[in-house]
Amino acid sequence: MTAVQGEWHKTACILCENNCGLLIQLEDRRFAKIRGDKEHVASAGYTCNKALRLDHYQNGGARLTAPLRREADGSFTEIDWDIAISEVAARLAAVRDQHGGDKIFYYGGGGQGNHLGGAYSTALRRALGARYRSSALAQEKTGEGWVDAHLTGSHTTGDFEHAEVSVFLGKNPWQSHGVPRARTVLQQIAKDPARSMIVLDPVRTETADLADIHLQLRPGTDAWCLTAILAVLVQDDLVDHAFLAEHTTGSEAVLHELSGIDVAAYAETAGVPEALVRAAAQRIGTAASVATYEDLGVQQSPNSTLISYLNKLLWLLTGNFAKPGGMHPHSWMAPLAGYSRDVKLTPVTGARILGGMVPCNSISEEILTDHPARFRAMIIESSNPAHSLADSAAFRQALDALELVVVIDVALTETARRADYVLPAASQFEKWEATFFNLEFPHNTFHLRAPVLDPLPGTLSEPEMYARLMRELGTVGSGKLAVLRAAAKLGRRPYKWAFAALLATDKSLAGVAPYVLYETLGPTLPDGARAAAVLWALAQRIAKVYPAAMHRAGHRDADALFDAILAGRSGVTFTVDDYADAWDYLPHPDKRIPVAITELLPALHGLADTQATHTSTEFPFVLAAGERRSFTANTIFRDDTWRRRDPEGALRLNPDDAVRLGLSTGDQARITTRRGSAIAAVEINDRMQPGHASLPNGLGLDLPTGDTTHRTGVAANELTDLTWRDAIAGTPWHKHVPARIEPLQQT
Numbered sequence: 001m002t003a004v005q006g007e008w009h010k011t012a013c014i015l016c017e018n019n020c021g022l023l024i025q026l027e028d029r030r031f032a033k034i035r036g037d038k039e040h041v042a043s044a045g046y047t048c049n050k051a052l053r054l055d056h057y058q059n060g061g062a063r064l065t066a067p068l069r070r071e072a073d074g075s076f077t078e079i080d081w082d083i084a085i086s087e088v089a090a091r092l093a094a095v096r097d098q099h100g101g102d103k104i105f106y107y108g109g110g111g112q113g114n115h116l117g118g119a120y121s122t123a124l125r126r127a128l129g130a131r132y133r134s135s136a137l138a139q140e141k142t143g144e145g146w147v148d149a150h151l152t153g154s155h156t157t158g159d160f161e162h163a164e165v166s167v168f169l170g171k172n173p174w175q176s177h178g179v180p181r182a183r184t185v186l187q188q189i190a191k192d193p194a195r196s197m198i199v200l201d202p203v204r205t206e207t208a209d210l211a212d213i214h215l216q217l218r219p220g221t222d223a224w225c226l227t228a229i230l231a232v233l234v235q236d237d238l239v240d241h242a243f244l245a246e247h248t249t250g251s252e253a254v255l256h257e258l259s260g261i262d263v264a265a266y267a268e269t270a271g272v273p274e275a276l277v278r279a280a281a282q283r284i285g286t287a288a289s290v291a292t293y294e295d296l297g298v299q300q301s302p303n304s305t306l307i308s309y310l311n312k313l314l315w316l317l318t319g320n321f322a323k324p325g326g327m328h329p330h331s332w333m334a335p336l337a338g339y340s341r342d343v344k345l346t347p348v349t350g351a352r353i354l355g356g357m358v359p360c361n362s363i364s365e366e367i368l369t370d371h372p373a374r375f376r377a378m379i380i381e382s383s384n385p386a387h388s389l390a391d392s393a394a395f396r397q398a399l400d401a402l403e404l405v406v407v408i409d410v411a412l413t414e415t416a417r418r419a420d421y422v423l424p425a426a427s428q429f430e431k432w433e434a435t436f437f438n439l440e441f442p443h444n445t446f447h448l449r450a451p452v453l454d455p456l457p458g459t460l461s462e463p464e465m466y467a468r469l470m471r472e473l474g475t476v477g478s479g480k481l482a483v484l485r486a487a488a489k490l491g492r493r494p495y496k497w498a499f500a501a502l503l504a505t506d507k508s509l510a511g512v513a514p515y516v517l518y519e520t521l522g523p524t525l526p527d528g529a530r531a532a533a534v535l536w537a538l539a540q541r542i543a544k545v546y547p548a549a550m551h552r553a554g555h556r557d558a559d560a561l562f563d564a565i566l567a568g569r570s571g572v573t574f575t576v577d578d579y580a581d582a583w584d585y586l587p588h589p590d591k592r593i594p595v596a597i598t599e600l601l602p603a604l605h606g607l608a609d610t611q612a613t614h615t616s617t618e619f620p621f622v623l624a625a626g627e628r629r630s631f632t633a634n635t636i637f638r639d640d641t642w643r644r645r646d647p648e649g650a651l652r653l654n655p656d657d658a659v660r661l662g663l664s665t666g667d668q669a670r671i672t673t674r675r676g677s678a679i680a681a682v683e684i685n686d687r688m689q690p691g692h693a694s695l696p697n698g699l700g701l702d703l704p705t706g707d708t709t710h711r712t713g714v715a716a717n718e719l720t721d722l723t724w725r726d727a728i729a730g731t732p733w734h735k736h737v738p739a740r741i742e743p744l745q746q747t
């Protein structure tokens with residue numbers, strides 16, 4: 001395919017989970033113009049300020065254009081693809097043969113825009129017998145997923161477009177989105193006198209500015225604040241008893257626990273006026289519909305799994321499930337993780353594996369040991385864990401301790417620099433791509449993006465890399481592939497029969513099915529869309545699991561859905577649910593929600609005696625290490641000039657703290673934690689409360705300048721510590737790091 005100049009190319013933004021549809025006009029390989037795609041099924045023309053800067057992703061950073069191999073002296077040599085594939089396959093096989101395939105750990109598999117490659121990595125993992133994996137989800141969502149597994153069985157989405165009351169807990173959708181077309185939706189709520197927004201956030205965020213009730217609590221005290229709200233619901237009898245009786249089990253234990261809570265004392269612990277807590281409860285308890293969204297402010301803070309439970313009790317006790325404006329389970333194109341109430345443990349430290357993912361804070365502990373079950377090799381794709389995991393120094397040490405590290409990325413990242421092999425990927429605008437962030441209800445959408453440009457010479461797509469590695473490993477016999485290739489030439493129907501027949505005779509093929517599809521169905525797909533082959537199997541799954549919802553979306557059968565996905569350049573609605581369908585998604589045989597989670601009730605009971613403050617005289621500040629701002633986007637841009645504002649990623653401080661410390665905007669301050677120390681430029685900001693400071697996420701990258709590198713802003717995880725983590729999910733307390741802040745000259 002060659003880039004057509006002057007024409008608008010349809011694609012999507014790759015900077016957050018919303019993946020807004022875009023139109024891009026090219027000038028050579030540059031993105032000359034970018035605008036929202038009005039025909040897009042989910043975003044309908046919406047974009048935020050960040051999408052317009054995507055040329056800094058495509059053309060801004062230093063791209064890799066050849067595989068790299070680390071030599072004995074530590075330097076990298078560029079090698080041919082053939083050599084890279086044969087050496088990487090041989091080294092992976094050697095680790096498998098010597099230590100067992102389960103000692104090969106897989107991290108990543110997609111960022112905010114690119115999950116299609118990850119679908120093929122599953123096949124490589126199965127081919128190698130690699131059982132353990134993780135991703136950024138295990139830094140944020142695994143506690144919530146575990147709670148969901150107990151209650152509704154899977155993830156629920158809030159209907160914020162219609163909710164009478166919208167509640168945001170540690171979530172700033174004005175900057176971070178998550179809610180589709182967030183700024184429009186937030187403004188609509190703010191303008192409508194019949195609807196209300198309640199925000200729990202220690203910072204007066206842009207979202208809080210639009211709220212009717214802002215509970216500006218002390219950082220890390222959401223558990224007390226939410227419990228106080230729930231207690232008012234129970235004590236003032238604002239609970240939906242009919243819903244609880246008809247649709248739940250176990251509510252007595254929960255109501256009993258909440259009936260004894262001292263609301264005034266809990267409000268005081270949270271540092272919010274009792275009257276405001278009561279007003280919030282009253283608003284939630286009397287609304288026709290309530291939707292809630294919890295995110296990093298609570299998921300990366302103390303008591304996070306308990307908080308996820310309390311959040312869900314807010315809408316369960318008030319009967320806001322399966323109705324317009326409420327909370328809904330939804331269909332999945334492909335589930336992002338498989339949560340269950342039965343939990344396996346990691347091989348060395350015995351940490352809980354939730355959603356199939358090793359907790360991120362445990363990974364280096366599982367490696368930096370002489371335990372025989374330790375991991376020996378790691379494959380890392382589309383992720384930069386040496387920068388994004390807590391305690392970067394420990395993770396770097398863990399990478400160095402492994403026998404083999406293979407990194408698949410577009411750039412020589414902080415992680416790639418520690419690899420034995422770096423495999424250069426085509427960018428997200430140079431290949432067929434998609435994400436599985438399809439979390440909508442009742443209309444759920446999926447967008448398969450066609451390439452806007454040819455791959456940069458020397459790069460490959462991830463599906464092609466995984467396929468070449470599996471060919472080299474001889475994963476599937478050529479005879480079987482030949483049968484399926486022949487069937488594919490005859491048409492989809494014969495292919496389906498042949499595929500099913502082969503799977504029935506050789507069960508081992510199921511695990512590597514994505515690879516088999518890529519090799520056999522893939523070449524028959526139009527416009528080089530070989531990587532879309534795995535979607536054929538996913539379409540079969542949709543037809544089987546959600547037949548009625550698929551038909552309502554206008555797709556006759558799985559193949560019709562697959563063809564619609566292949567052809568739909570602005571995305572496709574793949575399911576349309578009815579509100580009542582929500583009950584069908586419940587996995588429990590009695591179709592009731594068991595609201596008492598046995599392990600969490602004691603935690604709720606013990607809150608009165610739980611430590612609410614983690615600061616000390618040595619570390620008196622709570623540092624939120626990784627705030628989403630208008631010019632942050634994880635580590636997707638490797639080019640500082642993309643930022644129009646906040647170029648250095650300032651340390652935000654309350655004016656009183658700044659005066660006390662003798663700091664002014666623009667001054668340099670030293671931040672010290674138990675784990676490390678860094679220097680940042682200060683910004684005095686009255687949105688912050690005293691004792692609370694924030695640093696943006698994604699800064700502090702080591703970017704090339706000639707033969708050396710330079711760093712702008714603070715790499716937040718030089719300051720975080722592995723032991724600050726949730727007791728159940730093991731998720732990090734990135735938003736709650738005890739810290740000391742001093743003017744630079746005094747240290």
Ligand SMILES: Nc1nc2c(c(=O)[nH]1)N[C@H]1C(S)=C(S)[C@@H](COP(=O)(O)OP(=O)(O)OC[C@H]3O[C@@H](n4cnc5c(=O)[nH]c(N)nc54)[C@H](O)[C@@H]3O)O[C@H]1N2
Nearest residue numbers: 170171172176200203219220295296297627628632633634
């Ligand atoms: N602009 C931008 N958008 C992004 C991203 C990005 O890098 N930049 N990244 C994307 C990703 S990967 C994610 S996961 C999402 C995350 O999206 P969010 O979770 O919304 O992002 P954060 O800014 O990390 O945290 C949200 C809020 O939590 C608040 N907070 C801090 N401590 C506490 C606390 O103790 N209690 C409560 N209640 N709140 C607290 C912060 O003040 C902040 O306003 O954003 C996505 N969108």
Ligand SMILES: Nc1nc2c(c(=O)[nH]1)N[C@H]1C(S)=C(S)[C@@H](COP(=O)(O)OP(=O)(O)OC[C@H]3O[C@@H](n4cnc5c(=O)[nH]c(N)nc54)[C@H](O)[C@@H]3O)O[C@H]1N2
Nearest residue numbers: 136382383384388408409410425428625626634635716734
């Ligand atoms: N202290 C602190 N740490 C945090 C957070 C925080 O708030 N505070 N937030 C956490 C959260 S919520 C998240 S989601 C993580 C995010 O952290 P990571 O999971 O590490 O993800 P990204 O920073 O998005 O990195 C994406 C990587 O993909 C590469 N890439 C881009 N396009 C392609 C492609 O097409 N193919 C391949 N193979 N690679 C590509 C980029 O170069 C980059 O290296 O960070 C977490 N870490």
Ligand code: SF4
Nearest residue numbers: 013016019020048051
């Ligand atoms: S909301 Fe997210 S996906 Fe949409 S334009 Fe902004 S960063 Fe991109």
Ligand SMILES: [Mo]
Nearest residue numbers: 136137140296
């Ligand atoms: Mo995230």
